[in-house]
Amino acid sequence: MKDKRLRNELKYVIRKTDFAKIRGWLECYVKPDPYTIDNMYHVRSLYFDTLDSKDLQCNLDGLFLKEKFRLRYYMQSGQLRLERKVKIGEKGYKDSVSLSRDEGEKIVRGDFSPLKATGDKMRDQFYVKMAAQVYVPKTIILFDRTPYVYGVEDTRITFDTAVSATDVTSAFFDERITSSIPILDGRFGILEVKYNRYIVGVLQEVFAALGTNPVANSKYTLARMYNH
Secondary structure, eight states, rough: TSOOOEEEEEEEEEEEHHHHHHHHHHHTOEOOOTTTTTBBEEEEEEEEEEOOOOOHHHHHTOOOOEEEEEEEEEETTTTEEEEEEEEEEETTEEEEEEEOOOHHHHTTTTEEEEEESSEEEEEEEHHHHHHHHTEEEEEEEEEEEEEEEEEEGGEEEEEEEEEEESSOOGGGSSSSSSSSSSSSSSEEEEEEEEESOOOOHHHHHHHHHOOOOOOOHHHHHHHHHTTT
């Protein structure tokens, strides 16, 4: 793991009204993500786990080393990526590979053959892990994301709302998913801050104004708890 650039990640569960209070101040320093439409995009994530839900159990046990595999779909752009998110204590990193729609449809069915013997090192790693340990689709999580970027320390700030989930994993590419249920009170959202080494001082002031502490919030864990 020495070749990985570990990043810090803070999460806050806050009221939408509290985000509205700091938003103007925040936008004095950060810029909207240039890939959004009206400063927002809709995200779907299909999470995979082993038959005995090993990754979920690692989250519940609070282990120092955790990982999750997910297929992420950005609705407006049609961009599709298979991702492995690794957490080492409070830091983490993410590996990903881009997929075509046809490849994504196979992976939704639990068919990982598009990753096999492609000559792509990351795809090979994903295939070996997911096929050997028999990963299967577990849950879909949907949310609306308002993202910002800040150049210092590659800082990225996102606010996720309308967070819902369904265990009807075959619906991943449906135009509308009608089986999802909220997994977070609609009055709240999840504010995430990712950065390399430190948060620049002016942004520290913005987050301090929230008057709340970071939490160990996992959308995947929430979804699995609500759907079972």
